[in-house]
Amino acid sequence: MFLEIQDLSVKIENKNILKGLNLNxxxxxxxxxxxxxxxxxxxxxxxxxxxxxxxxLNGKIxxxxxxxxxxxxxERAQEGMFLAFQYPVEIPGVNITPFLHSAINSKRKRMNExxxxxxxxxxxxxxxxxxxxxxxxxLKRSVNTGFSGGEKKRYxxxxxxxxxxxLAILDETDSGLDIDALKIVTDGVNKLKTKxxxxxxxxxxxxxLDYIKPDYVHVMVNGSIVKSGGxxxxxxxxxxxFQKFQ
Amino acid sequence: MxxxxxxxxxxxxxxxxxxGFVTDIDNEKPKKGLNEDTIKFISLKKNEPDWMLEWRLxxxxxxxxxxxxxxANLNFPQIDYQDIYYYSAPKGFDKKPKDxxxxxxxxxxxxxxxxxxxxxxxxxxxxxxDVVFDSVSVATTYKGELEKLGIIFCSIGEAIxxxxxLIKKYLGSVIPPGDHSFSALNSAVFTDxxxxxxxxxxxxxxxxxTYFRINAExxxxxxxxLIIADKGSYVSYLEGCTAPxxxxxxxxAANVELIALxxxxxxxxxxxxxxxxxxxxxxxxxxxxxxxxxxAGKNSKxxxxxxxTGSAITWKYPSCILKGDNSIGEFYSVAITNNFQQxxxxxxxxxxxxxxKSKIISKGISLGKSQNTYRGEVSFLRKADKARNYxxxxxxxxxxxxxxHTVPYIDSKNNTAVIEHEASTSKINEDQLxxxxxxxxxxxxxxxxxxxxxxxQVLQELPMEFAVxxxxxxxxxxxxxxx
Numbered sequence: 001m002f003l004e005i006q007d008l009s010v011k012i013e014n015k016n017i018l019k020g021l022n023l024n025x026x027x028x029x030x031x032x033x034x035x036x037x038x039x040x041x042x043x044x045x046x047x048x049x050x051x052x053x054x055x056x057l058n059g060k061i062x063x064x065x066x067x068x069x070x071x072x073x074x075e076r077a078q079e080g081m082f083l084a085f086q087y088p089v090e091i092p093g094v095n096i097t098p099f100l101h102s103a104i105n106s107k108r109k110r111m112n113e114x115x116x117x118x119x120x121x122x123x124x125x126x127x128x129x130x131x132x133x134x135x136x137x138x139l140k141r142s143v144n145t146g147f148s149g150g151e152k153k154r155y156x157x158x159x160x161x162x163x164x165x166x167l168a169i170l171d172e173t174d175s176g177l178d179i180d181a182l183k184i185v186t187d188g189v190n191k192l193k194t195k196x197x198x199x200x201x202x203x204x205x206x207x208x209l210d211y212i213k214p215d216y217v218h219v220m221v222n223g224s225i226v227k228s229g230g231x232x233x234x235x236x237x238x239x240x241x242f243q244k245f246q
Numbered sequence: 247m248x249x250x251x252x253x254x255x256x257x258x259x260x261x262x263x264x265x266g267f268v269t270d271i272d273n274e275k276p277k278k279g280l281n282e283d284t285i286k287f288i289s290l291k292k293n294e295p296d297w298m299l300e301w302r303l304x305x306x307x308x309x310x311x312x313x314x315x316x317x318a319n320l321n322f323p324q325i326d327y328q329d330i331y332y333y334s335a336p337k338g339f340d341k342k343p344k345d346x347x348x349x350x351x352x353x354x355x356x357x358x359x360x361x362x363x364x365x366x367x368x369x370x371x372x373x374x375x376d377v378v379f380d381s382v383s384v385a386t387t388y389k390g391e392l393e394k395l396g397i398i399f400c401s402i403g404e405a406i407x408x409x410x411x412l413i414k415k416y417l418g419s420v421i422p423p424g425d426h427s428f429s430a431l432n433s434a435v436f437t438d439x440x441x442x443x444x445x446x447x448x449x450x451x452x453x454x455x456t457y458f459r460i461n462a463e464x465x466x467x468x469x470x471x472l473i474i475a476d477k478g479s480y481v482s483y484l485e486g487c488t489a490p491x492x493x494x495x496x497x498x499a500a501n502v503e504l505i506a507l508x509x510x511x512x513x514x515x516x517x518x519x520x521x522x523x524x525x526x527x528x529x530x531x532x533x534x535x536x537x538x539x540x541x542a543g544k545n546s547k548x549x550x551x552x553x554x555t556g557s558a559i560t561w562k563y564p565s566c567i568l569k570g571d572n573s574i575g576e577f578y579s580v581a582i583t584n585n586f587q588q589x590x591x592x593x594x595x596x597x598x599x600x601x602x603k604s605k606i607i608s609k610g611i612s613l614g615k616s617q618n619t620y621r622g623e624v625s626f627l628r629k630a631d632k633a634r635n636y637x638x639x640x641x642x643x644x645x646x647x648x649x650x651h652t653v654p655y656i657d658s659k660n661n662t663a664v665i666e667h668e669a670s671t672s673k674i675n676e677d678q679l680x681x682x683x684x685x686x687x688x689x690x691x692x693x694x695x696x697x698x699x700x701x702x703q704v705l706q707e708l709p710m711e712f713a714v715x716x717x718x719x720x721x722x723x724x725x726x727x728x729x
Contacts, residue, residue: 050681093700094699102695106688159685
């Protein structure tokens with residue numbers, strides 16, 4: 001098993017958010033989690049990534065034969081977990097190119113791979129950017145600084161394609177995107193998809209799933225997964241909303 | 247702030263200073279303490295003319311009547327001026343060595359260890375260096391090449407002997423010896439430092455640089471630097487400083503004077519990395535520095551850039567007197583304090599001439615239990631029509647036991663003056679750290695990256711040869727990495 005979440009319960013500031021959640025993801029699979037606002041979708045993403053604000057009450061998570069709770073944030077990232085943020089934070093004065101270059105090299109170091117030099121990295125970045133229709137000028141700017149919402153999301157996908165993760169978690173990547181931006185983002189995801197990596201797509205709307213075809217759709221309500229199935233569930237939700245699952 | 251951040255910060259505080267070694271070399275000192283004999287000893291050692299000795303003694307008389315300025319936000323025990331050596335030179339240094347073959351190999355090795363090779367072929371291309379060890383200048387590189395252009399770059403001691411007219415005219419003209427007690431002290435006992443004269447119309451083709459090293463124990467270093475840019479000339483100058491690790495505090499009281507005549511420009515950069523003391527606040531340099539530039543002529547420009555990471559105490563306000571019409575003064579500062587370090591630093595911009603402009607960008611970063619104060623004064627005199635100032639002061643707090651303070655004074659006697667002031671204080675942002683770490687960067691790397699980003703506006707003002715070094719220094723000051 002690639003990612004295995006067993007009976008996960010999590011609280012933050014005395015509020016129970018996740019309540020006995022179970023989820024299994026195999027290599028090469030695309031999973032979508034849908035749910036109403038406040039159901040715990042983003043909490044799940046952040047707990048997987050290792051954000052420290054949460055208290056784990058119960059449960060186990062196994063990721064690539066590691067107990068996930070033994071790894072800190074950066075170790076999880078270096079092991080191949082990537083979170084595309086819902087609201088990517090601005091980091092003024094930090095240029096994108098050296099930022100991503102350090103990121104890719106810290107991952108390579110952990111994997112005992114040779115570090116990539118400046119020139120090869122610049123080439124890689126340029127070609128990935130042009131694949132995603134990202135202007136070269138954007139690479140001269142500081143991380144997320146002064147970017148529009150759409151630019152930030154595109155830039156998340158660029159980082160994802162550079163870091164080439166084993167498990168990519170997309171946290172409401174579609175929110176705030178117009179249809180053109182959504183196409184670019186979803187194209188990026190589809191290009192990156194292979195039989196060796198997996199995706200966990202968190203979304204509120206069914207629209208995203210018109211562009212990325214999930215193998216499984218899960219409905220999350222009140223901190224646990226209440227129904228799992230194929231893409232027919234997404235259609236059901238589109239028609240009737242989350243009401244009947246609650 | 248979550249627990250992991252605090253843990254990492256604790257590990258930063260285990261400060262390891264890379265330049266803390268001592269060079270074991272015999273040195274020559276007068277008796278401890280400050281009196282007329284000490285001053286006569288220094289003057290004699292430097293083979294100075296009588297007028298210089300008189301100048302020193304006059305300053306000493308002033309100093310005796312003065313008290314230390316007390317307005318800074320600093321806490322330190324009374325300095326015992328009678329418990330300090332005022333001069334220390336490696337033995338046999340009565341005359342500055344003619345070339346490197348006359349220099350003690352131990353000294354050459356010291357500078358190699360500090361990353362400042364003295365052999366010209368190994369020196370950073372395009373950078374001329376004067377190196378000052380305790381109280382004496384050891385070597386000055388590229389002198390011959392500069393002489394061809396009429397540029398004088400030598401130790402102040404040498405200038406007193408060879409260029410008395412320039413010294414008599416300009417020394418103390420920007421910082422009068424009686425300005426305050428540290429300037430009087432420096433004027434009485436200054437030992438070495440650099441002298442630069444750029445003749446009319448000459449653009450200095452290389453960076454000029456002085457490297458100050460304190461080595462001897464219980465010894466004060468009293469640096470004196472004087473830079474004169476004649477009409478239409480340009481020079482970029484950089485100083486660097488380090489000192490050994492010691493449990494006692496040591497005093498460094500410098501005076502630096504800059505004079506820019508009509509259409510001249512001086513760019514002065516400092517990378518200050520004196521020993522800051524250990525994690526319990528023991529030892530470290532007391533850095534009391536007076537730096538002042540006079541934009542004497544029309545359209546002249548003086549720009550100060552400083553990266554202050556060292557010293558137990560930093561007391562320093564590089565200032566500009568904007569006398570010439572249309573003259574420009576700039577101050578770019580990064581001050582990082584960690585452990586028990588204290589910094590009270592900023593600038594004074596005095597607008598006298600018409601259309602004068604000044605710009606202040608200050609970035610303070612406080613870690614550990616340190617205190618970091620920006621103190622600035624912008625004043626517009628009556629005739630300073632249409633003068634402008636822009637000030638931006640940003641403070642970043644890392645951890646929750648440190649302090650950041652901003653004390654700006656504005657005084658305008660001319661109602662056409664335009665003043666803009668922006669200030670911010672923020673904590674290092676947990677969301678930024680989370681974001682960086684989610685991409686695989688370690689906590690330390692992430693902090694260093696974010697802080698470097700915060701300082702970028704200032705670091706990019708440094709000469710290119712030093713910008714990379716300064717970035718590394720910023721990272722080292724944060725992490726206290728093994729040296």
